[in-house]
Amino acid sequence: MTSLAMIEAAAHRLSGQAVRTPLLSSPFLDRIAGRRVLVKPECLQHTGSFKFRGAWSAVSALAPEVRARGVIAYSSGNHAQGVALAAARHGIAAVIVMPSDAPEVKIANTRALGGEVVLYDRARESREEIGAALAAERGLTLIRPYDEPQVIAGQGTVGLEIAEQAAEAGVTRGDVLICCGGGGLSSGIALALEAHAPDLRPRPCEPEGFDDVKRSLAAGQISRNTAESGNICDAILTPQPGEITFPILHRLCGPGLAVTEDEAMRAMALAFARLRIVLEPGGAVALAAALFRPEEIDGDAVIVVASGGNVDAGLFRTALDRFGAET
Structure with a gap:
């Protein structure tokens, strides 16, 4: 299981490798939310999302002789x-x-980053089975996207930074909204905040219809989505919370939040207009929750993790065309 010591060790290995992303703010967003909104733009991280942190943590933690044989991962894109x-x-x-x-x-x-891409049909094939078979055949080490202790440790470095930056901004109590798929980022941040900012409450955010973490937290046990695709928030569409991540989420997180596709796209337009950052739909759901679910959030300030910005140009133009006039 991931521990605070692992997160702090991952932070040491990530020093000089990962971007320490800032906390951004805008009075326009504060006005919409009815409270102070501080946005941590992991879209500015290497490869356009927080996933670089967990990937570097996991790869750098391997024994040299194991690492030399290569690695394998499965992902819709950001972990990839x-x-x-x-x-x-x-x-x-x-x-x-x-x-x-x-x-x-x-x-x-x-592909441009040097990865050998193997495509599969997610409606008919299992990425887990494909990954396990290739790992065994080629002697590769499998790095799972969220249910992997060292990946969670790397994502937890976001929480270490939030604890320090929130204190610098005078925020010691409130909700921390996190875009959530399988729960690697949310659980890592939760562990870091438990130790360094216990009055900041992590809350997973998802798209409606794919809110397995929200439902799992409410039920106290893992709940599975009935579908695995069919939503624009592709970066955070997972079947269910992870076996490793869910106990952490259940112990440390507040209730989950869910937003519509339109709300995610509107948040994308607002982030571009008011913060000058580019978000993909899955990376915007936490901001959407902060802006459009204010009655479900506690505190005079809310911290938002904008988790990724790898959006197709056509979809981004659609978001700006549909909602740009409202910004």
């Missing part, structure tokens, strides 16, 4: 790019199993 870059910087091979309906920009970027 993080692992591909981490592997390239270590001078090793990376095989990435990606759904054929993943955004083309994510597939292209993964």
